[in-house]
Each structure stands twice: as structure tokens, then as C-alpha cells.
């Protein structure tokens with residue numbers, strides 16, 4: 001039946017087998033002239049470009065040698081150019097010996113040599129790209145490890161973006177990753193392009209991801225319009241592809257969440273992302289180093305995956321059933337990889353398969369595969385080694401170019417664990433063949449899977465199976481292609497080559513191994529038969545249908561071979577390229593943002609430092625000056641207090657005997673009491689002077705404390721810690737201590753103080769003496785004596801001799817009377833003198849003055865020291881701030897240098913990766929079939 005295929009442009013894509021004649025020249029090329037995939041798949045002619053010949057020319061040998069030399073990493077192809085002379089179109093065949101044991105269609109011919117040469121050139125070209133990407137992976141792993149280390153010391157800022165600003169119209173690319181990768185390519189190499197008016201950067205989240213984050217299509221991401229604050233410039237208002245931070249906490253919007261997180265927490269999350277990205281890159285490296293190609297055949301339950309694989313193998317190797325049956329991954333490999341032995345290696349759960357270590361697997365014959373595959377709980381996967389008897393230009397497994405692993409996966413939706421395993425598995429897969437039943441179309445899980453796979457792989461191979469069951473085939477094609485357009489636009493663009501509508505069960509397959517899958521012969525496959533072999537099928541219309549279906553399947557096979565073998569550069573290397581582009585773009589954005597943040601921080605701390613340095617110097621100067629000033633204040637106050645006290649107390653002592661201090665002389669008989677009273681009065685007079693000095697000292701101290709406080713407030717401001725000073729507490733010691741210390745006994749001599757008497761006499765003068773002679777009532781003792789002498793002169797010596805004794809007695813009596821009468825005058829002076837002498841011996845004046853001034857010093861030192869501590873603290877704080885600022889400046893300067901460098905390196909590396917043209921042709925091969 002001729003099939004009218006749906007065209008994306010609405011006209012209908014004509015399939016390669018659309019014409020009755022399967023001649024390639026008559027095939028219609030759909031809508032994309034520049035697409036390799038729209039080249040006519042010469043279904044009916046031998047795909048000779050795939051044939052590995054055995055040409056024997058010298059050029060072929062040279063190419064072979066180069067190919068072998070160049071097969072590994074760090075190979076001879078350095079730089080990004082393959083010497084064009086290597087691809088001299090004139091070069092002849094390549095003496096390939098890889099599959100000389102395999103049958104070939106067409107025999108040895110020039111055409112075969114040309115194909116061999118083409119294959120060799122293609123291999124060199126492939127190796128060149130592989131090496132470039134391998135080196136890029138190493139470089140990016142290095143960049144990421146550096147970033148991870150740097151992130152520990154300088155937690156990277158995470159930019160937030162305004163997703164709303166991402167208008168889908170401005171994003172012609174369906175994948176943000178790609179869009180990012182290319183849209184700013186020119187700018188990135190020139191470093192960050194921010195303008196001063198931009199708002200300050202804030203760490204934040206770029207995306208909101210749910211459980212199906214990884215599977216979310218870019219289209220959906222673009223159309224989301226969650227309003228987020230605009231935090232960074234529009235230039236970088238884009239999403240990260242790889243380094244997204246997945247935060248799923250409560251109902252908080254992720255942007256709010258990131259804002260509420262500590263910078264270090266965001267850095268820790270980023271660290272985890274970098275770590276997993278490094279792991280993924282390492283897996284990618286392993287994948288591209290792996291010379292084989294892994295083809296994962298997946299799809300919904302019962303879509304016909306196993307039937308499709310069997311059809312490809314033309315052998316009923318895998319069990320088919322109408323009910324779900326494939327419970328583990330079955331990896332079908334060429335038996336040559338197992339020394340040519342056909343068998344099943346059932347790999348133990350949690351074991352890493354090693355063909356050379358039988359401890360990792362159990363061996364079964366092929367016929368046991370069905371038993372292993374259905375309802376299995378012991379094994380996680382099995383390796384099925386089969387011989388493919390088909391020629392190398394027909395066989396997928398035995399293709400003469402690369403080792404292929406065809407992996408039949410359990411159906412999606414079988415159970416969550418298996419579905420998750422399939423999702424995880426696709427990441428390490430080079431080619432995804434998605435089998436969808438034409439009857440059921442894409443299920444929810446299938447849709448999610450395709451989205452996830454499309455995020456990493458540019459193209460998927462879609463097999464729409466069970467097509468024989470569809471009556472309105474056009475409508476079915478239209479619907480399915482429309483769905484594909486939404487899920488993987490790249491695949492849709494090349495639908496002619498990548499989307500096939502077939503009936504796998506219609507493909508004749510070789511007889512089952514005895515007792516093997518379908519051994520009962522009840523499956524839908526036309527096992528063992530060929531088209532039209534069914535003896536009961538005599539209906540020519542039915543035969544025509546079979547042929548048509550066989551043609552369709554054959555076209556699929558050719559496309560798949562092209563996709564897997566010749567385009568494996570794209571299928572195998574594209575994921576690495578895509579991922580590298582995305583991660584480099586993310587790193588570049590992150591580095592650009594952090595360069596800006598580091599620059600802003602550097603500028604800020606630099607100006608802060610410029611203000612701090614003079615502050616610190618002033619603080620240090622003030623500390624020295626104020627300390628000196630305070631010392632001077634204390635010294636001056638103390639000296640002043642000491643001097644005053646000394647003068648005052650001295651004066652009090654010296655003048656203590658000037659009068660009787662209010663103590664009345666009680667008469668001769670109470671003379672001793674008078675002396676004691678007088679003494680006590682004098683001492684308390686002196687003590688009072690000391691108290692007076694203390695009072696003075698208190699006032700001076702208050703003034704001193706006040707002046708220190710003023711200095712503190714002036715220089716420390718609010719930081720000055722004011723102390724509550726209670727002046728009344730000063731000098732609260734015992735006041736009567738002096739009376740007990742001074743012990744002066746009263747002697748008789750104290751009452752007769754001749755010096756006082758003499759002083760008093762001298763003071764009285766001569767007038768008083770004359771007055772005494774003429775008989776004044778006031779008779780001084782001296783005058784009396786004089787009088788006695790004069791009387792003796794008048795009376796003559798005889799008379800005087802008679803009068804002398806009574807006279808002496810009278811004189812003595814008079815003298816005694818005089819002396820006694822002078823006690824009130826002589827005693828205070830005498831006592832005062834004695835007290836002064838004793839106080840002097842005690843060093844009373846100095847001691848009290850020192851005590852008082854010492855107290856003042858002690859009291860003043862408290863606020864003074866407080867002020868000094870405050871000043872010291874202030875200087876220390878400034879110093880610490882300065883040190884911290886210097887540290888931050890150094891860190892931001894390091895960050896600036898590091899991230900600036902990272903911007904350049906990531907941009908350069910991205911250009912290198914983008915330079916890997918996986919869609920292009922090897923030099924000189926543009927005209928070769930298949931390109």
C-alpha cells in the first residue's frame with residue numbers, strides 16, 4: 001500500500017518507499033533541503049558507503065595506519081583541523097581487515113574500496129571530534145573542580161533571573177541551553193558587559209523545578225511566566241541548564257527561598273551541583289571513549305519493542321508476548337564479542353558486569369532467555385550474544401564499523417522502579433529508539449521520557465509500530481507527528497529520516513532457537529517465514545501489503561544504520577557536545593555574575609579601606625594624646641590637692657596654740673584638766689583641717705572625673721562607657737584616729753614656759769616695767785625683781801641683809817604667783833609646740849596630704865583607665881575592621897581575577913566545543929553517498 005505521509009508543512013512528507021519503484025532517485029525530499037537526513041535513503045541499492053571493503057592500495061594502507069594511530073585519546077590529531085591532504089578525494093580504498101570473516105554483498109570492487117576509504121576518512125573525522133570533545137571534557141572537569149575549590153573559600157553568588165523577561169518570541173531556539181549557548185557567544189569572549197545602572201546582584205534561584213524537573217521541556221520552561229524580581233541584567237536573564245538549584249521546600253517560591261538562604265547554603269547547593277556535573281562529564285567521557293554504540297530500544301508496555309529488535313536481527317531472539325513480559329534490560333551484542341559463542345550472560349543484581357569475571361553473571365543458553373526475562377527478580381540485566389548471519393551491509397550488529405549494543409528495555413509504566421531505571425539509563429545511551437504503538441500514541445510517561453531524552457540528545461529515532469493495525473493511516477501519522485513536533489522539534493524537523501511507521505511483526509524472522517522465545521510458534525511475528533511465505537496467503541493484495549511493510553521496514557533499517565553508524569558522531573558525540581555547551585554556558589554566566597559581584601565588592605571594600613586607614617591612624621594618635629592628657633589631668637589634680645592639703649594642715653598645726661580654742665582656763669586647781677581639754681581641742685582643730693582638705697580633694701576629684709568624661713564622650717561618643725561616680729563615698733575612713741595616735745603627756749614644765757613668759761615680757765615693753773615700779777596693779781615678775789634690787793640699793797646692804805630672807809620668800813611667792821597666773825598663756829603654746837613636734841615626727845602632714853591626693857589619684861584612675869580601655873578597644877576594633885577589610889579586599893581581588901579568568905576560559909572552551917561540527921561532512925566527503 002502506498003502511504004501518504006504527513007508533512008510538517010502540511011503537504012505530506014512522502015516516505016522513501018512512497019513510490020512503486022524503490023529507486024532512490026524518485027524519492028521525494030521533504031522540506032529541509034540542507035538536512036542530511038533528508039537525503040534519499042537508497043533502500044533498494046546496497047548502501048555501499050557502509051561497506052567495508054578490502055582494497056589494497058597504498059593510500060588505503062596509509063589511512064588504515066592513521067586510523068589505528070588516531071583511535072585513542074590525545075591522538076595524533078591535534079588542534080581542530082584535520083589536514084585536508086589526509087582527505088584527498090583521490091585517495092583510494094582502505095585495506096580493511098576488521099570483518100574479513102563476514103560475508104559481504106557485492107564482492108570486492110572499486111566501489112568497495114571507495115567505501116572503505118570513506119569509512120576510514122569518516123573514522124578519522126570522528127576521532128578528531130571525539131578527541132576535541134574529550135579534551136574539552138577534561139578541561140571542563142578541571143574548571144569545575146577549580147570552581148568547587150574556589151567556592152569553598154569564596155562562596156559563589158548565584159544569580160537570579162527574571163524568567164518573565166524570557167519572551168518566547170525572542171527565543172527561536174526551543175532549548176534554552178542552546179539558545180544561551182549561541183545567543184551570547186560574541187559577548188562572552190569579551191567578558192562581562194554590565195552597565196552601572198544595573199541593580200545590585202543578589203544570589204537567587206533561577207528556576208522552579210518539580211519532580212519532573214529534568215524532564216521539563218525547554219518550551220515549557222520558556223512559556224512559564226512566574227513573576228520574579230528582576231535581579232540581574234537582561235543580558236544574563238536566562239536559565240541555567242545544568243547548574244540549576246533544585247529547591248523543594250514548602251510553599252515558598254524558590255526565588256524567595258534562595259533569598260532567604262545563607263550565602264554559604266547556596267554555595268553548598270552549588271557545590272553539590274558541580275559535583276554531580278563532574279560525575280556526569282566523567283560518564284560522558286567514558287561514553288565517548290567507548291568505541292561501541294549503545295542503542296536503547298524503549299517505549300510503552302507492549303509497544304512491540306522486542307518484536308522490533310527481533311525484526312532488526314531477523315531472528316526471534318527476544319521473547320514477545322501480548323502481555324507485558326520484558327522485565328529486565330536485554331543487551332543484544334554480536335557474538336564475536338564473546339568469542340563467537342551464542343549465550344546469555346545474566347548479570348547479578350548490584351554487580352558490575354565483566355565478561356571475564358564469571359562471578360558477575362550466570363551463563364544460560366539462548367533458549368532460556370524467555371525464562372530469565374519474564375518475571376525475573378534475580379537479575380537486573382542480561383547480555384545476549386547472538387550471531388548475525390546477515391551481511392555487514394545489512395546487519396546492524398555486524399556492521400563492519402562499530403560494535404553495537406541493542407538494548408531492549410522493559411516497557412515504561414511497568415513499574416516505577418523500572419521506569420526510573422530507564423530514565424537514568426538513557427543518559428548513558430548514544431541512540432534512543434523510541435517504539436510507540438500506532439494504536440495508543442504517546443502516553444504520559446512516554447511523553448516525559450521523550451522530553452528528558454530530548455533535553456540531552458538532539459535527535460531521537462521514533463518507531464511507530466503496529467501500523468498494520470491502523471485503518472486511517474494518514475490521520476494517525478498526522479497526529480503522531482504533531483505530538484513529536486511538541487516533544488522533540490529537532491526530531492520532527494528530520495522526521496523523514498527519524499520517524500518511521502512500520503509493522504515489526506510483519507518482518508520474517510529466522511526460526512526460533514529450540515525451546516526459545518516463541519518456540520510455540522504462536523507469536524504475531526511471521527517467524528521463520530519470508531514475505532509471502534505463508535502457505536495460506538494466496539491473496540495477492542495481502543502479499544502486496546507485506547511487501548510494502550517490508551519496504552517500510554527496510555527503509556527504517558537503512559535510516560537507523562545511517563543514524564547509528566554514520567551519524568554516530570552526532571548520536572554519540574552530540575550529547576557530550578550539548579552537555580559541554582550547556583555547562584560551559586552556565587559556568588560562563590556564573591563566572592560573569594561573580595566577576596561583577598567581586599568587582600562591586602572590591603570597589604566597596606577599597607573605598608571602605610580608604611576611609612578606615614585615616615580613622616585608624618587618628619584613633620591611634622587620639623589614644624596616645626588622650627592618655628597623656630588624662631595623665632596630666634590626674635597629675636595636676638593630685639599635685640594641687642597635695643599642696644593644698646599640706647599648706648592647710650601645716651597651718652592648722654602651727655596655729656593651733658595661738659589661742660585657747662574656746663577652752664576656758666578653770667583655775668590653777670584644774671590646770672591639768674585644762675591642759676587635756678586644750679590638747680583635745682588642738683587635735684580636733686588639726687583633724688578638722690584634714691577633713692577640710694578631704695572636702696577640697698573631693699571637689700577636685702569631681703572636677704577631674706568630669707573632665708575625663710568629657711574627653712571620653714568627645715573621642716568615643718556613644719561607645720564611651722560612663723561610670724557612675726559617687727563622690728560622697730570618698731574619705732569615709734574613721735575621723736578620730738588622730739586623737740588616739742597623738743599621745744602627749746602634760747608635764748609641770750608645760751605650765752612654766754619661760755620662753756613664752758619672756759616673749760610676753762618683751763611684748764609688754766619697758767613702759768610696763770616702769771609702770772610696775774610705780775606700783776601699778778599689774779606686777780610683772782621681772783619688775784618685781786628689779787624693784788627688789790633697787791630697794792636693796794636704797795636700804796643699804798646691812799638692812800638688806802636683814803630683809804633678804806623675807807624678801808626672797810616674798811619674791812619667790814610673787815614669782816610663783818606670776819608664773820601660775822600665766823598658765824592660760826603659756827600652756828597652749830607649749831602644748832601646740834609639743835603636738836607639732838610629735839606630728840612632725842609622725843610625718844603627719846605629708847602622710848595626710850599624700851593619703852588625700854593618693855585617694856584622688858586612685859579615684860581618677862578609674863574613669864581614666866576606663867577611657868583608656870575604651871580608646872584601646874576602639875583602636876582595636878578599627879584595626880580588626882581594617883584587617884578584615886584588607887582580607888575581604890584580597891579575597892575579592894582573587895575572586896575578580898579567578899572569575900575574570902573563568903569567563904575567558906569558559907568562553908574560549910565553549911567556542912572550541914561549538915567548533916565541533918557534528919552535522920558537517922568530513923573534508924572532501926561532501927559528495928559521498930550518505931553525506
Ligand SMILES: Nc1nc2c(ncn2[C@@H]2O[C@H](COP(=O)(O)OP(=O)(O)OP(=O)(O)O)[C@@H](O)[C@H]2O)c(=O)[nH]1
Nearest residue numbers: 302303304305306307321324325326411466504524
Ligand atoms: N499487529 C502487530 N502486532 C505486533 C506488532 N509488533 C508487535 N506486535 C505484537 O504485540 C505484542 C507485544 O509485542 P512485544 O514485542 O512483546 O512488546 P514489548 O514492547 O516488547 O513488550 P514489553 O517488553 O513487555 O513491554 C506481541 O504479541 C507482538 O506479536 C506489529 O507491528 N503489529
